[in-house]
Each structure stands twice: as structure tokens, then as C-alpha cells.
Amino acid sequence: MVAFWAAESRAAFRLFRRGALGYDGAGGQNRVSEVPSLTPARSCLAIVLAAGEGTRMRSAHPKVLHAVAGRSLLAHVLEAVRQACGSRGAVVIGPGADAVGVEAKRVLPEADIFVQAERRGTAHAVLAARNAIARGADDVLIVFGDTPMIRPQTLTRMREALATGAAIVVLGFRPKDPTGYGRLVLQGNELVAIREELEASAAERALDLCNGGLMAFAGPTALAILERIGNANREGEYYLTDAIAIARAMGLKAVVLETEEDDVRGINTRAQLAETETALQQRLRKAAMDAGVTLVAPETVFLAADTKFGRDVVVEPFVVFGEGVTVEDNAVIRSFSHLDRTHVGKGARVGPYARLRPGTRLGEDVHVGNFVEVKEALIEAGAKANHLSYIGDATVGAGANVGAGTITCNYDGVAKHRTEIGKNAFIGSNSALVAPVKIGEGAYIGSGSVITHDVPADALAVARGRQTVKEGWAGRLRSLKAAGKKKPAAE
Numbered sequence: 001m002v003a004f005w006a007a008e009s010r011a012a013f014r015l016f017r018r019g020a021l022g023y024d025g026a027g028g029q030n031r032v033s034e035v036p037s038l039t040p041a042r043s044c045l046a047i048v049l050a051a052g053e054g055t056r057m058r059s060a061h062p063k064v065l066h067a068v069a070g071r072s073l074l075a076h077v078l079e080a081v082r083q084a085c086g087s088r089g090a091v092v093i094g095p096g097a098d099a100v101g102v103e104a105k106r107v108l109p110e111a112d113i114f115v116q117a118e119r120r121g122t123a124h125a126v127l128a129a130r131n132a133i134a135r136g137a138d139d140v141l142i143v144f145g146d147t148p149m150i151r152p153q154t155l156t157r158m159r160e161a162l163a164t165g166a167a168i169v170v171l172g173f174r175p176k177d178p179t180g181y182g183r184l185v186l187q188g189n190e191l192v193a194i195r196e197e198l199e200a201s202a203a204e205r206a207l208d209l210c211n212g213g214l215m216a217f218a219g220p221t222a223l224a225i226l227e228r229i230g231n232a233n234r235e236g237e238y239y240l241t242d243a244i245a246i247a248r249a250m251g252l253k254a255v256v257l258e259t260e261e262d263d264v265r266g267i268n269t270r271a272q273l274a275e276t277e278t279a280l281q282q283r284l285r286k287a288a289m290d291a292g293v294t295l296v297a298p299e300t301v302f303l304a305a306d307t308k309f310g311r312d313v314v315v316e317p318f319v320v321f322g323e324g325v326t327v328e329d330n331a332v333i334r335s336f337s338h339l340d341r342t343h344v345g346k347g348a349r350v351g352p353y354a355r356l357r358p359g360t361r362l363g364e365d366v367h368v369g370n371f372v373e374v375k376e377a378l379i380e381a382g383a384k385a386n387h388l389s390y391i392g393d394a395t396v397g398a399g400a401n402v403g404a405g406t407i408t409c410n411y412d413g414v415a416k417h418r419t420e421i422g423k424n425a426f427i428g429s430n431s432a433l434v435a436p437v438k439i440g441e442g443a444y445i446g447s448g449s450v451i452t453h454d455v456p457a458d459a460l461a462v463a464r465g466r467q468t469v470k471e472g473w474a475g476r477l478r479s480l481k482a483a484g485k486k487k488p489a490a491e
């Protein structure tokens with residue numbers, strides 16, 4: 001099994017080794033002169049700012065709970081934090097945004113939730129988590145809840161830069177259009193200030209290296225710097241970016257780490273949500289292909305951040321993966337299939353047009369064909385359901401054959417019931433299996449049956465009207481019609 005995250009952490013490992021080159025996948029330059037490998041002994045606290053109102057989303061839901069690649073923006077950020085910083089997180093939420101706190105706890109149960117009562121700027125938001133900082137940590141990462149593409153290896157590089165003795169590490173990038181971003185003011189290789197656009201001079205506005213927003217602070221000096229930040233600016237806000245000039249005045253060093261735009265891609269509007277989905281899908285597709293998956297038309301395949309693939313899996317065009325899908329080696333997912341919380345075993349064949357809903361587990365070499373829906377069901381090795389079926393709340397034994405049009409009638413209007421189909425059983429086409437019901441190993445069900453009682457192993461069950469045949473009936477009909485008379489009675 002080659003997991004995406006495994007591929008990512010290998011990449012992260014390579015990044016450690018490249019050290020001072022500061023490779024970031026986009027040819028950007030790292031201004032940190034030496035990067036030692038990170039000692040696991042350094043403790044880390046991540047502060048996630050998520051108190052924004054997100055008014056431009058025009059939504060009844062908090063911005064950070066909107067989703068890309070199958071999970072909330074906040075969950076993406078917390079997952080990166082968990083990998084790069086560990087489980088100590090402080091999430092700053094707005095008043096009344098309880099749902100944001102619940103989501104934070106779901107992803108990072110150890111996280112502390114802080115409420116920023118009034119939105120008075122990024123530094124003010126960070127200080128809402130003052131108690132967490134005061135408890136002490138070697139590294140304090142400040143990340144935004146609305147930048148879901150931040151990669152764990154980028155956060156790791158920020159921590160590495162702290163380990164070289166910087167008091168603050170700022171993540172810089174060169175956007176195509178720098179409007180609205182804080183500009184990084186450098187003297188030589190040293191960062192001397194960040195100027196918010198509103199406060200910047202014309203010369204400063206011409207600078208193209210911008211503040212990505214995320215920062216890392218050395219824990220021991222973090223509070224001393226943060227508490228000196230004032231709000232004497234046009235907006236009357238406490239700007240986190242003022243920390244740089246303050247640190248310099250205290251004789252401390254601030255450095256810039258340059259990264260690619262995706263890492264700091266923030267979301268304020270639905271259009272940006274869609275652009276981020278596109279960018280994130282490109283990243284996930286590339287990771288899947290790098291890990292040995294064939295995507296015939298990658299731009300048409302939608303992945304979740306946690307989709308896991310084995311080797312030599314083939315995914316045909318137009319397939320959607322929801323959260324929690326694992327596909328093992330050599331499986332083929334054919335066009336127009338939709339999978340959600342599903343496990344696909346080695347060599348299995350799915351689709352075209354299959355719908356695999358939560359709780360589907362397909363064993364090795366299982367075939368699930370066109371217009372088959374499966375939910376909460378285990379289909380064991382080599383079993384086949386090739387056409388037009390619903391298999392819900394069921395077990396299908398190894399080697400069983402589920403004929404076209406078979407329906408497990410799992411719901412009686414009140415409760416759900418299970419269907420168990422034994423090994424090598426044969427379910428004739430267009431049968432209805434009324435649960436709870438068990439079909440024994442090797443049993444046969446005649447086509448068109450409505451099965452309401454258990455069927456013993458190796459038996460044949462037929463439950464449909466018997467066929468009657470009227471010899472010569474059709475011939476008599478035609479001669480009566482020719483003579484202009486009425487249809488004969490059936491008997």
C-alpha cells in the first residue's frame with residue numbers, strides 16, 4: 001500500500017537532506033543560510049487563526065468549515081500541523097463559532113480552543129491564545145485556518161529555520177499580483193520589516209516578495225515581542241507583521257523562507273474555493289501518479305486528501321473519490337464511478353457507473369459492474385455483481401454470483417436488516433432478497449424470485465408465479481383478427 005502521506009513524508013525527508021538549498025518545488029530560494037536537521041526534542045505549539053467571519057463567502061457556515069478535496073479547510077491545516085508540529089494546537093475561533101471548535105477537536109483532540117471576542121487584527125488573535133504560549137514551547141507556529149494547501153514540509157522548514165537561531169521566520173512568496181499583501185522589506189538578506197499595503201510607500205508597494213501570512217516564533221521570546229505590538233495604524237488593528245520591526249529593535253533576527261504560492265493560498269470567496277480545489281486536485285493527482293497509479297485523464301478524476309492507492313491501480317476518466325477510500329494493487333476503477341468510505345481489494349474491477357457508498361468492502365478480484373450500488377456491505381474474494389443491482393447491509397460470500405437486477409430489500413420502512421449470501425451461491429437475475437434473510441453456501445435462487453425465508457446450503461429456491469403455456473393460442477388470435485372478430489378468452 002502506497003499512501004499519499006507516505007509519499008509526502010518521503011519528499012519531506014528529501015527536503016531535510018537538501019537542507020540549505022531550500023528546495024520548495026517551485027524554484028524559490030530559501031534565505032536561511034544553514035539548516036540543521038530538526039531535533040525531535042524541540043517542542044512545538046501551533047496556533048491556528050480561525051476567527052475570521054468570512055463574509056465574502058456569503059454563507060451560513062463559518063469559512064473554515066467549507067471543504068476542498070473532501071475535508072474542511074480547517075482539517076487540512078490541522079492535518080499539516082499534526083505532521084509538522086505534533087498534537088499541541090491552539091485554535092482561535094470567533095464568538096459563537098462553536099462548530100469550528102468541534103471540528104478542531106475532531107481532527108486534533110488535544111487542541112485547546114480560544115475565543116477571540118472581537119476581531120482586532122492578527123496579533124490580537126494570536127494573543128487570544130496567550131495562555132498556550134505562556135505554557136512554553138521551543139517553536140510557536142502561527143498558521144491561518146483558511147490556507148488549506150500549506151504543506152507539512154513547509155512548516156517543518158520553518159521550524160528548522162528557528163533551530164538556526166532566528167527569533168521569527170516569515171513565509172514569503174512572489175504572487176503574480178501582489179495587491180493586498182504585506183511586502184517584505186529586506187536589507188541584504190535580512191528581513192527588517194513587513195509593510196501592510198495600506199501603510200506602504202510607493203517604493204515599498206513595488207516590492208514583489210510578499211508575506212504569506214504564516215510565521216514561526218522562537219517560543220522563549222514570542223510573548224515579549226507579541227505584547228509590544230500596538231494598533232497605531234490606519235486600520236487601528238494589531239498587526240502580527242509589526243513583530244518583525246519590534247524583534248529587530250530588540251536585537252533579534254528575523255528571516256524569510258520563500259515558498260510557492262499554493263502553500264499560502266488563502267480563501268475568501270467561493271471563486272477562490274474553487275480555484276483552490278483545482279490546485280489541490282492537481283497536487284493530489286500528481287502524488288497519486290508519482291506513487292504508481294495510472295490516471296488515464298487526470299484532470300477528470302477527483303480525489304480526497306486521504307485517498308490511498310496501491311501500485312498499478314488504473315483509474316479511468318471521470319471518477320470521484322470521497323473521503324476514506326483505499327484501493328489496493330492492480331484494481332481498476334472504470335469511468336463514472338463514485339466511491340465513498342470504501343475499500344477496494346487487490347485486482348478488483350469497479351464500474352463503469354458503479355456507486356460504492358460508505359461501508360463497502362470489496363475483497364480480492366471482486367467485480368462490481370455498471371449501475372451497481374453497494375452500501376455497508378462486505379463482498380468477498382472473487383464474487384461478482386456485474387449489472388444493475390443494489391447490495392446494502394449485506395455479506396456476499398467468496399465466489400458468489402449476484403445476477404443482474406438483484407436487490408437486497410434491506411429496509412422495511414422502520415429498520416434496516418441484513419442479507420447474508422453464502423460462498424459460491426448463485427442469485428438468478430431480477431431477484432428480490434427480503435432481509436433479514438440468509439442464502440446458504442452454494443445455493444441457487446431462480447430468476448425473478450422474491451425470497452422471504454432463509455435458503456439452505458446447496459438448495460434451489462424459486463419463488464415466483466409458475467409458467468403456464470397455451471398451445472396454439474397465438475395462432476388462434478391471428479385468425480380471429482383476420483376474420484374481424486374479438487380476442488379469444490385466455491382459457
Ligand code: UD1
Pocket residue numbers: 049050051052053092116118119120121122123124125144145146180181182183194196210211212213238239240241266
Ligand atoms: C495577512 C497579513 C499580510 C499577508 C496576508 C497573507 C497581517 C497584519 N497581514 O493579511 O501581511 O500578506 O495575511 O494572506 O497579518 N484573523 C483572526 N482574527 C483577527 C484577524 C484575522 O482570526 O482579528 C485570522 C483570519 O481569519 C485569517 C488570518 O487571521 O485566517 C489572516 O487575517 P486576514 O484579515 O485575512 O489578513 P490579511 O489582511 O489577509
Ligand code: CA
Pocket residue numbers: 266
Ligand atoms: Ca487574508
